[in-house]
Amino acid sequence: MQNLQDKAYNYIYERIMNLRLQPGQQVSDLQFVKEIDVSRTPIREAMLRLRREELLYSMAQSGTFVTKIDMQKALDAQYVRRVIETAIIRTLSADIDANELDELIKIVIDQRRVAEAKLLDQTFALDNLFHKRLYQFANKDNVWQWLQSFSNDLNRYRLLRVYDENLPLTLLSNEHKRIVDALTAHDTDRVTQLMTDHLNLMLKERAEVAARFPEFFKNVPEQN
Structure with a gap:
């Protein structure tokens, strides 16, 4: 059972990560007292x-x-x-089994369905689930959890990318x-290149996302 501090932390953390609390937005403990119904x-x-x-x-005399x-x-x-x-996808190209492929196919079908319906949060959740399953199928779930521990900025960026109506949602699925x-065909070279290109989408799209939501970003390097 969650203690009150964990309940408060999880509530605020989730609202930051799903952008219900937007980057740069001012917040206060009193606001959360009303929303969560716990003490200050x-x-x-x-x-x-x-x-x-x-x-x-x-910030002193300004707030949080x-x-x-x-x-x-x-x-x-x-x-x-x-x-x-x-590296994980190269390993899986040789070792993945039929049940694991079936699960990935189902995720892709569901992801395309929610993307076409413009269900943004579900699209992002299924995108995450697809990649998480790859780590789990390779017995690297701990690596996935470790990556999440320093990916708060990346994950908020990725969700903003889903929210950018100028970028096609179905591209991800x-x-x-x-x-x-490519995994089904056990084509190691092709699946490695496809994954590299897929993960490099951020490098191609970051300027557009940052330009659409400039007030949400800091430390934006110039794009070469």
Whole structure:
């Protein structure tokens, strides 16, 4: 059973990560007292924890704010993920079994359905699930959990990408479908290239996403 501090932390953390609390938005403990129905002490402790995790920051005589998305940190996390995930997909191209392929196919079908219906949060959740399953099928679930521990900026960026109506939602499921097809064929070189290209989408689209939501970002490097 959750204690009150964990309840407050999980509530605020989820609202930051799903962008219900937007980057740069001011927040207060009193607002969360009303929303969560707990006292100020566990909320303040939860907010202190979120400040240590750099998801909140405080300014003297101004208040507490949701930290903006640090594009450089997002790019660094994307780099680590690309190195690891291409290694995982190479391993799976030889070892993946029929049941695992069936599960990936089902995720892709569901992802395309919700993307066509413009169900944004579900599209993002299924995108995450597709990649998480790859780590689990390769017995690297701990690696996935470790990656999440420093991917807050990257994951908020990825959700914003889903929210950008100028970028096609079905592109993600289409690329996942090609990855599954290459896994089914046990084509190691092709699936590795497809995964590399898929994870490099951020490098191609980041300028457009940052331009559409400029108030949400900081430390945006110039694009070469």
